[in-house]
Amino acid sequence: MSLTMTVPNHIPVLLKEAIQALQVQPQRNYVDATVGLGGHAAAILGQAPQVRLLGIDVDPEAIKIAQTRLAKFGDSVILINDNFTNLLTLCQRYNFSPVHGILFDLGVSSLQLDTAERGFSFQHDAPLDMRFSSSQELTAAVLINTLPESELAKLIQKYGQERYSRQIAREIVRHRPVNTTGRLARIVEQIYGSRRGKIHPATKTFLALRLFVNCELENLAIALKQTISLLAPKDRLVVISYHSLEDRIVKDFTKQESKGCLCPPEALVCQCHHVPTLKLISKKVITPSFAEAAFNPRSRSARLRIAERL
Numbered sequence: 001m002s003l004t005m006t007v008p009n010h011i012p013v014l015l016k017e018a019i020q021a022l023q024v025q026p027q028r029n030y031v032d033a034t035v036g037l038g039g040h041a042a043a044i045l046g047q048a049p050q051v052r053l054l055g056i057d058v059d060p061e062a063i064k065i066a067q068t069r070l071a072k073f074g075d076s077v078i079l080i081n082d083n084f085t086n087l088l089t090l091c092q093r094y095n096f097s098p099v100h101g102i103l104f105d106l107g108v109s110s111l112q113l114d115t116a117e118r119g120f121s122f123q124h125d126a127p128l129d130m131r132f133s134s135s136q137e138l139t140a141a142v143l144i145n146t147l148p149e150s151e152l153a154k155l156i157q158k159y160g161q162e163r164y165s166r167q168i169a170r171e172i173v174r175h176r177p178v179n180t181t182g183r184l185a186r187i188v189e190q191i192y193g194s195r196r197g198k199i200h201p202a203t204k205t206f207l208a209l210r211l212f213v214n215c216e217l218e219n220l221a222i223a224l225k226q227t228i229s230l231l232a233p234k235d236r237l238v239v240i241s242y243h244s245l246e247d248r249i250v251k252d253f254t255k256q257e258s259k260g261c262l263c264p265p266e267a268l269v270c271q272c273h274h275v276p277t278l279k280l281i282s283k284k285v286i287t288p289s290f291a292e293a294a295f296n297p298r299s300r301s302a303r304l305r306i307a308e309r310l
């Protein structure tokens with residue numbers, strides 16, 4: 001499929017805060033696990049002399065743009081089209097060691113949202129795709145046209161936290177095949193009727209399908225675990241998430257890794273022998289300033305967390 005790309009104008013979210021959190025220093029190595037269009041990566045590379053960066057993105061289109069954007073940094077950049085679930089293997093394969101900081105800026109880029117044919121957005125009418133990479137098999141259309149109604153309702157409830165999940169699933173099944181973003185958006189709009197709030201009624205359903213199609217929550221949990229063995233003491237893990245389910249995974253992971261014993265309170269003697277590996281730097285999440293949220297509405301839901309390797 002040839003993609004009609006609108007000019008990708010992705011404004012990196014919480015840029016100053018993320019760069020500060022990483023404490024970028026000369027001659028150090030950083031991983032951008034979601035390099036996207038290279039916005040954060042360019043700032044990391046430009047922050048100090050002789051910084052090296054390994055950038056990963058599962059979306060081949062994003063990698064092409066990042067390559068162009070980061071070309072001026074020459075050999076200091078390694079860009080890889082892969083899933084960040086392979087973080088550890090990729091760093092080993094490219095001899096990228098030691099790693100002094102890792103950034104995750106989760107979710108979708110403006111390239112993905114604004115390219116109608118990618119099927120991520122109800123703002124454009126297009127085939128329901130939602131895959132980060134066309135090498136993945138499952139599209140959102142296949143998902144909603146094949147899942148049994150009860151499974152579909154569970155999925156929309158679990159990943160979208162959508163209170164009308166059962167009604168939405170029922171109507172989807174009644175209108176099958178539902179193959180386009182526009183058709184799905186209209187189905188959800190009709191269920192909401194006049195109960196519409198500030199956000200578009202289809203937001204949660206679209207989010208649920210996207211999270212499921214790309215295994216986003218599961219992949220995040222897998223990748224976070226790998227950061228521990230990559231980082232050395234005092235090095236930083238920085239994560240920007242965009243919704244509560246993602247942020248919960250980051251919060252729980254960093255909190256758990258910052259604790260000693262994880263045995264249940266009733267255990268008299270520690271059985272787990274868990275050793276803390278992280279120190280929480282930001283106990284409270286960092287959110288965009290009023291000015292950033294006004295300038296870049298897509299940043300509004302962003303939440304940044306920082307942890308330091310012990």
Ligand SMILES: C[S@@+](CC[C@H](N)C(=O)[O-])C[C@H]1O[C@@H](n2cnc3c(N)ncnc32)[C@H](O)[C@@H]1O
Pocket residue numbers: 010011012013033034035036037038039040041056057058059062082083084085105106107108109110132219
């Ligand atoms: C918000 S964008 C990153 C934007 C980037 N920080 C910038 O400034 O241009 C998120 C990116 O993460 C990528 N992504 C999401 N899940 C991924 C995964 N499991 N592995 C690798 N990349 C992933 C998406 O393809 C998307 O390009």
